[in-house]
Amino acid sequence: MALATVFRRNDPDEEGRDLSLRWSGRISLTTRILALNIFALALLAGGFFYLDSYRSRILDSRTAQASREARLIAAAMNASAADHRAALALQLARDTGTRIRLFRADGALAGDTRAMGLRNVQLIDPTTQDWRQQVARFLDAMIDTVVNSPRAPLYRERPAGSEWPDVHTARTTASAPATVWRAPDRTPVITAAAALGDGEIVMTTVNARDITQTVRSERLRLSIVLGIVSLVSIFLSLFLARTIVRPLRRLARAAVRVRLGRAREVVVPRLPSRRDEIGSLARALSDMSQALRARIDATEAFAADVAHEMKNPLASMRSALEGLGSVKDAELRERLLAILRDDVHRLDRLITDIAEASRLDAQLSRAKFDEVDVPAMIAGLIAQRGERGVERGVQIRFDNQVQGSRPVMAEGARLERVFENLFENAVSFSPDNGLITVGATVERRELVVRVEDEGPGVPEEARESVFDRFQSIRPESEEFGKHSGLGLAIARTIVEGHQGTIVVESREDRLSGARFVVRLPLSPGR
Known part of the structure; x- marks a missing residue:
């Protein structure tokens, strides 16, 4: 089984700490998407409050304008004869759209353009208006309440003898x-007053309904825009939530089925049409579930193989033990004891290899990788084997074509086990006085090591199965049970744990024998 080993290990808690928001984890994605878009709409709705400040600025401008008009009207009346003031007031009221009243020094009303027949300023009775105007007034009152706008006093006609505030202020100041x-x-009503001289006062009145109509018209446009944007935003929010939340829920349900293990083959949706992060997540989860299923199947097969491999020596030991109880011949008893010793050694070797094979994946996942000079390692292993002596006169020659130091990221002890297994396998298949050639080269950012022997070679149909556990093609002359059949399986697991590959090929020189090729990526720093 291949093991993808990560050379740089990161702490997931450290990575996620900056991105995690404890409060947001309690709210569903749909709710968060809607809340975010509604918040943006709320900012747009703030335009209603801007209209209130817009109305206030217009009123301030119109108030200043009314004050200037009152001064101009007062100046015009001062410049005219007293008997022409009534006609002048009527003309000015008609031109400016205001109601003009003249007050004597004692506060009594001296003239009124309305009494002269000009009714250009008329207040509307709200009870005579339709429902649309009533709704508009309700919205005016609601917005004024929300923005805490100051409420102007209600305009009412003053009875005789009651002085207007503007008239009193103009007379005294x-x-x-x-x-x-x-x-x-x-609607706003604006009054202004100015002194004529000799205590007389002119007062103007205008009902600025155009201000209210302008604000209401802008509010209607804003309401239409806000309504359209709200509908589009909600639709897009639900669409976005659908495209995000639904596949995530499907993946979550598939992950739960994988965890419960209620179906042997749980199909995790791969979402091939999606090219975004959710599609990448779906495919990663699908690959992970398939790898998990393959790991479970391999574990089950490994357990079955272990049971099968251990039955043979146990059966042999059982037969020998049963024979020891009934056999009296000393020579036969010695032969049975020799069988027991061989079976015990075989079991010990088998259990040792099984233990190493079962722990190998976990050990590699925790291994610390350093730069290793593999050619130097191979040279040392060959020298040690030469000092111990190679059986049957077999020789090992090392052809190192690597220039300089070209290290790989690896765990040295594990790689030593790989090449020890390959050397042991080559020696066992080599003929007497045979030659084993080991070559090392660099090809395309990879270190390539080739181990060639002069044995019978590996049949083409068995070149993949020789790496399976408990699968072994042994020489006929070799004693049965000397190898557990795990050596090449352990070698492949170690090599793949180093992000490399190992395969068996025929020799390029067309001579008999096998060639094992190991490819390991060079260190990124080199």
């Missing part, structure tokens, strides 16, 4: 004050 009032239909 010689200024041109202006006041904003509120008509019954919530």
Whole structure:
């Protein structure tokens, strides 16, 4: 089984700490997407409050304008004869769209353009308006309440003898004050007053309904835009939530089925049409579940193979033990004891190899990888084997074509086990006085090691199965049970744990024998 070993190990808790938000983990994605878009809509709805400040600026401008008009009207009347003031007031009221009233020094009303027949300023009774205007007034009142807008006093006609505030201020301060009032239909009424001289005062009144109409018109446009944007935003939010949340829920349900193990083959949706992060997650989960299933199947097969391999020596030991109880011949008893000793050694070797094979994946996942000079390692292993002596006169020659230091990231002890297994396998298949050639080269950022022997070679149909556990093609002359059949399987697991490959080929020189090729990636720093 291949093991993808990561050379740089990161702490997942350290990576996720900066990205985690404890409070957001308690809210579903759909709710968060909708909340985010609704928040953006709420900012757009803030335009209603901007309209209130817009209305206030217009009122301030119109109030200042009313004050200036009152001064100009007062100046015009001062410049005209007293008997022409009534006609002048009527003309000015008609031109400016205001109601003009003249007050004597004692506060009594001296003239009114309305009494002269000009009714250009008329307040509307709200009870005579349709429902749309009533809704508009309700919205005006609601927005004024929300933004805490100051409420203008209600405009009412003053009875005789009651002085207007603007008239009193103009008489006592010689200024041109202006006041904003509120008509019954919530439209603004602006009054302004200015002194004529000799205590006389002119007061203007205008019902600025155009201001309210402008604000309401802008509010209607904003409401239409907000409504359309809200519908589009909600639709897009639900669509986005659907495209994100639904596949995530499918993946979560598949992951739960994998965890429960209620089906042998759980199909995790791969979402091939998606090219985003969710598609990558789906394919990663699918690959992970398949790898997990392959690991489980391999573990089950390994357990079955272990049981099968251990039955043979145990059966042999059982037969020998049963024979020891009934056999009296000393020579036969010695032969049975020799069988027991061989079976015990075989079991010991088998259990040792099984233990190493079962722990290998976990050990490699925790291994610390350093730069290893593999050619130097191979040279040392060959020298040690030469000092111990190679059986049957077999020779091992090392042809190192690697220039300089070209290390690989590896765990040295594990790689030593790989090449020891390959050397042992080559020696066992080599004829007497045979030659084993070991070559090392660098090809395409990989270190390539080739081990060639002069044995019978490996049949083409068996070149993959020789790496399976408990699968072994042994020489006929070799004593039965000398090898457990795990050597090449352990070698492949170690090589693949180092991100490399190991295969068996025929020799390029067409001579008899096998060639084992190991490829290991060079260190990224080199």
